[in-house]
Every structure is written in structure tokens, then in C-alpha cells.
Amino acid sequence: MEKEFLNKLYMKSRADRIKGLALSNVISTEDAILLKDDLHLPAEVADHMIENQIATYELPLGVAVNFLIDQKEYVVPMAVEEPSVIAAASSAAKMINLAGGFQTTIQNRTMIGQVVLKDIPDMIFARDMVIKHQKDILQKANEAHPSIVKRGGGAKEIIIRPIAADKTFQTPSFLVIHLHIETLEAMGANIVDTMVEAIKPYLEKLTNGTALMAILSNYATECLATANCRIPVWSLGKGEYTGEEVRNRIIEACQLAIADPYRAVTHNKGIMNGIDSVVLATGNDWRAIEAGVHAFAARSGQYRSLSSWSKAENGDLLGSLTVPLPIGAVGGSINFHPAAQLSKRILGYQSAKELESIIVSVGLAQNLSALKALVTEGIQKGHMGLQAKSLAISAGAIGKEVKYVADHLKQRKNMNLAAAKEILRQLKEK
Ligand code: NDP
Secondary structure (H helix, E strand, O other): OHHHHOOOOHHOOHHHHOOOOOOOOOOOOOHHHHOOOOOOOOOOHHHHOOOOOOOOOOOOEEEEEEEOOEEEEEEEEEEEOOOOOHHHHHHEEEEEEEEOOOOEEEOOOEEEEEEEOOOOOOOHHHHHHHHHHHHHHHHHHHHHOOOHHHHEEEEEEEEEEEEEOOOOOOEEOOOEEEEEOOOOEHHHHHHHHHHHHHHHHHHHHHHEEEEEEEEEEOOOOOEEEEEEEEOHHHHOOEEOOHHHHHHHHHHHHHHHHHHHHHHHHHHHHHHHHHHHHHHHHHHOOHHHHHHHHHHHHOOOOOOOEEEEEEOOOOOOEEEEEEEEEOOOEEEEOOOOOOOHHHHHHHHHHHHHHHHHHHHHHHHHHHHHHHHHHOOOOOHHHHHHHHHHHHHHHOOOOOOHHHHHHHHHOOOOOOOOOOHHHHHHHHHHHH
């Protein structure tokens, strides 16, 4: 990667940015030509993707720079409508590079399928029967999707989870059978659903119960990704605050998000700004990731911060983020959506594990940027600077008017839509 062409991308025109990406070998000449005409989901493809399709809903696709993850440099595509997300990710990644970038660990990539049984006459008998016939159950599951088994994956383990009746919520007892499935490079929803549906009648027979449903669980606790980083304390100083003060205030901000769910939700929303944008850009299912991540944040019984920030022995700031990330490198729309395909070529990821490492690192970078801004100058200064363009567009500005309105808006005490409209009106009257 020839990094000099990536300097100050935000100051360049879209055409020059694309040129810069091509010169730095982040994208090929073919992709540069493709991007020149913009990238669209063909109507024919969109028509077949969902039911009753009438149009496409577009988002801007941008790139975050400066990412060094497990010693490999990345330019990261992000699909997002919110200004400042990409700028924040890029600037945090630059800070994190000072001490060697992100180090990641992907614990495993096992998906969980649930078969839920009800009206079990004898729970102990039912549980014993499932334990006794584990091998047969796994075999039946694997026979339902032989191609994943041939690739080295498939159903590997069974976990039995009796759910007791609860008088407070008036819920009956259930016997939930978890099937642990290695779906390899796929997110695996369809693989999992095929397998659990296939074993459902057999489990009914074994347990004398009635199946209520068989479906993937999006609470992907067996598919966790962790990113760690270190920021030299001297690099953290900002405005009136020394590096030590900023470090301490970031740690305190994280402690608050551990203790207070009202703060934790916003803290984690900031993390998801980064995670969702890459999940979306790479053609993955962001609803699945969102649902799992927030459940994981509440695993202690209270909704808490997903990240942790602490002080290293030498005084540096240490950050860590662990989230469930059941994303795929194949499957769903990844194989045919033109933007997902472009994102794959930009990132050059070789596996779903590598993509998980990238996504969790972006989440951690996003968190650092937000926390640093919050505990120093506040979030509005940087955010509203970038928001000015959105306000200008909302006010009806087009072409060169956008920059004019945004620049004038930034000088106003109150930066809002009414002010943007007034500036635009004055410009048009000139
Ligand atoms: P697909 O159904 O597209 O399945 C992926 C397929 O890719 C596999 O079945 C496999 O087919 C093929 N494949 C090729 N190479 C590999 C490899 N190396 N490793 C694994 N598979 C490989 O996608 P998923 O099953 O991943 O499901 C994801 C989709 O399901 C998403 O679009 C999601 O939105 C949706 N979904 C989500 C649900 C949820 O989250 N609750 C529920 C239902 C659907 P083969 O072996 O036959 O070649």
C-alpha cells in the first residue's frame, strides 16, 4: 500500500479520492473505472432480493484509513449516513498505530441452533434420552447439510438447556436443545435452520414432547471477536488537558458506562457506529449483529459497556472490546451485491475470521474517538462541523451552494436547519 496517496483524503474531491485509492493500490484500475460512474445495485438484482421491491435505498460508502490490525494495513469501507463516523474512526486508528495498532483474537466461529420442545411429560427422562442419542442427533443434523460437513464444518456438539417455568412472567417450562454448528466462512443462518429443522421430529420422538420451533439463535456467544489496543499517554493530551488527565477521564467514562445503563446504551451505540458501517459495507446482516451485541452487553443481568479501558503499567491507555460477530465471508448477498464485492476487494480479507478482526477493531477505534471527544472538548464541536454539510443539503443546497452554506453555518452561534435555510435564501438573493 502506497500510503502517501491516502493523505488528507477528506480534503480531496471524490474523483481525486478514487485516484488516490488506485495509486495507493487499495483498489484496482478496473474498480477505479467502476467507481467513476458510481456503483449501483442493478434493478434486476434488487428485484430478486426481496419481495415487492420498488426501488433501492442508498447510503454513502466511504473509506476509513490508518488501520493497522494484526500487523496488516487496511483501508476500511464503511456504509453510513451519519457524518463524522469515518473521520472519527480514521483519527482513532492513527492514534492506535503509534503503539503498534490493534491486536485481535477470534475465539471460535460456532453458531447456535435451537430446537425448543414443550409439554415434556418427564424432563429427566427427556434429557437422558437426548444425552444417550447425541451421536444420532448430530448425524441427522449433518446429513441435512452434507456440503458443510465436506468442507470440514457441521454440527459438532449438543447442549441441553432446561428452562424452568416462571410464575412471575407466567411462562411454562421448555426443554431447549442447542446444536453447535461450525459454519466456516458463512454466517450460516440457512445452514443452521436446515439442520435444526431436520432434527426436530427426531427430538420430539425421543423426548415425548412437542416442538415449538427450530431456529438459529442470534445470541452468538460462541462466535466472539476481541480487539486490544494501547495508546501512548503522551499522545492523548488535548486542549487544557494533559495526556494523563485525558487517559484518566476516558477510564472514568468507561467506568460510568459499566455502572449506568443510560450511559452504556449511548457508549455502545458509538461502538456500533463503526461495527454496523463495516457490517453493512461488507454485505452482512446488521440486524443479526445488533441483536446479538446488545444481548451480550446485558449478559451480567444489567446492560453495560461492551468495551473496557484501563491504565497500563507504564501509564499508557489500554483498550479492549469483545463482541459476538457472526459475520460471513460468503453467503447472503455478499456474493453478488456490487458494493459488498467492492468492499471485499478493498479489504482483501481472506476469511470470515479476518473480517471479524477488522470489524471489532473499527468498533474499538470508534469508541476511543467518541470517548476522547466527550471527556475533552465535547462531542458537538467536531460533529457539528461535519453535520453542517448535511444541514446545508437538508436546506436544499446543491453543488457549490453546499460548501457555501456549510461554511457560513459553522460561523453561526446556532447551527440548525432554520439557519441553513436562511443562509441559502440570502445566497440566492445575491
Ligand atoms: P447462505 O444461505 O447463502 O449459505 C452460505 C452458503 O455458502 C453455504 O450454505 C455453502 O453452500 C456456501 N459456501 C461456499 N463456501 C463456503 C465456505 N467456505 N464455508 C461455508 N459455506 C460456504 O447464507 P447463510 O447460511 O450464511 O445465511 C446468511 C443469510 O441468512 C443472511 O442473508 C441472513 O440475513 C439470512 N438469515 C438470517 C437469519 C437470522 O439471523 N436469524 C434467519 C434467516 C436468514 P454449499 O455448501 O451448498 O456450497
